[in-house]
Amino acid sequence: MGCFHFNLEALPEEAVHASVVLTFFLMVLSVLHWIKVPILHLQSGFFQRTIFSVTVPLFIMIFNVGLNILILLYFRKYFYLFSSIIICIFTSLFLGYIPVIIISSFLFIYCMHLDGLDLKLLIFYGLFLLFIIELFSLINWIIFVPLGLSSIFLNIAIMEEQIYYLFSLFSPLLVLLFLFGWIPKRIINWYKKDNLFNKRIHQTSINHLPLIGSRFFFVSALLLSIFIPIYPYFSTINPAKEVLSPDLMLRARVVDTIRSDWTSIFREMSGSRPAYLMVVFILQSIFHIKSVSFIMYSPILLFMLLVFSMYYFVRQSYGKNDLAVLSSFLLSSGANFLLGIYLYPLSNLLGLCLVFFSLGLLFSSLKREAVWTGYFSIALFFMVLFVHPWTFFQYCIVVIPFLFIKLKENSYSDYYRFLVKFLVSGLVLILPVFFLLSTNSIRPYLNLVTLSLFIDTFRAVNFVYAGALSNIVPWLLSAYYLSGQSDERDVSKFLRLLVFLTSILFLFLNPFDKSRALINLPLGYFAALGLSKLNLKLDSKNGLIFALFLLFQSIVFVFRTLYFFV
DSSP: OTTOOOOGGGHHHHHHHHHHHHHHHHHHHHHHHHHTOEEEEEETTEEEEEEOOOOOOHHHHHHHHHHHHHHHHHTTOHHHHHHHHHHHHHHHHHTOHHHHHHHHHHHHHHHHHHTOOOHHHHHHHHHHHHHHHHHHHHHIIIIIHHHTOOOTTHHHHHHHHHHHHHHGGGHHHHHHHHHHTHHHHHHHHHHHTOOSSOOOOOOOOOTTHHHHOHHHHHHHHHHHHHHHHHGGGOTTTOTTOOOSOTHHHHHHHHHHHHHHOGGGGGTGGGGTOHHHHHHHHHHHHHHOOOHHHHHHHHHHHHHHHHHHHHHHHHHHHHOOHHHHHHHHHHHHTSHHHHHHHHTOOHHHHHHHHHHHHHHHHHHHHHHHTOHHHHHHHHHHHHHHTTTOHHHHHHHHHHHHHHHHHHHHHTTTOHHHHHHHHHHHHHHHHHHHHHHHHOSSOOOOOBOOOOTTHHHHHHHHHHTGGGGTTOOHHHHHHHHHHHHSOOOSOHHHHHHHHHHHHHHHHHTTBOHHHHHHHHHTSOHHHHHHHHHHHHTTTSOHHHHHHHHHHHHHHHHHHHHHHHHHHO
């Protein structure tokens, strides 16, 4: 990889920065362990309150201490070396070994700071350290654990797990920042006399992605689609072959019912999802497998379909292949796939597939003003109403104002007038049919807007769906993307309108429905856009390391969570 160059003369300086990063990392872990920070830990699908506790492998401690001593000797810092030894001896006599680690680490960092440190090098080695931790953790979860072997990386995997659960406590704050960050931004824009959609174009290509290979990300997404549904049922992970979700048997009963009487597709699930049940009936008639097995392995097909639909949506709306590939990968290693195994919401997954394909067709139509493509897009979108009504209404409240905004911007265009008329007339026709079929129409349980917004968000993110929404990295990237100004692209306006209207709806929902609203957002798309924006701030070396870290962290998150579902 051309962005890495070995320079023997710079080796001492590189070693200093690497050692400072490792020393700081171990010092922070020691402080957290010493003060006994409370965290939430997933176990058997439920969160339990526990204490942050990390056992750093002995070879890492020995390597760090040895490297620090060599650096101090090389740069002739004899005074700091012997002072640190004396202070550590006295500290160990009265306070124990953890304060020794903290004090010696602080003294070393302070000593190196006096000579000046390069921030870019510190960032690089910080990202490199995180990448190495995630790499070893990944090897533990996808090789040693499924094969039932004793893992040499177990302590590192436990350390990574503890760090993850500590930082996941901050994910509700990032969710609120992601949803409501437009409020302070609007206030700032008022002072700047700016408008809602600022005319600024950001670079959207990811320069370092070709170094890894965009095909690698896409193939990884497809492999995850196959591997995730079967991972929790490996005999070494789940010897008793216990069903992960109680909902699985309920959904299997529905399959048995419609197989014995196909007309029950209009009665099961309150009559609100006949199109989904018709698909189930057709597939079951073709494959003739047991209903439980059908539900257990249907996610493989739906996950792959979801990957392709996300790719198509991003490719048509932004026109960037690397962005589309990365969005698909982040989707496959995110909350949607975990939820697909935890609750088996097959209708929700199918509904999202149709929504993303529909939006891809819509933006393809907008580029060329192709009326019939637009009609087909809206017709496909209407089908979502009979697959998963909640998903339909969440996106419907965005699609309608978006098309009216486009009509206002292009008031003399017959294309937009025809499209809006088709949408409105279609809604007038299908909504009565839906409410006639549905004996229990979708009715979210609303809350009054109270000061419990943060508490409800905390429950929605960290407890509902067993913490599938609590991965801090995609939320951080998504919030970072929205912190910037929008460009002139139609999809930028659509995505920001989606966040704006979801945030308004979010205020009135209970924790469970808050989770449903969040799970339907194209978080992989937002995170990929955030990475493309961050790409402008990082040099090629740091950008590549961050992309690798993101790749491994996302996969580790999925398999670690799956393991603790059992």
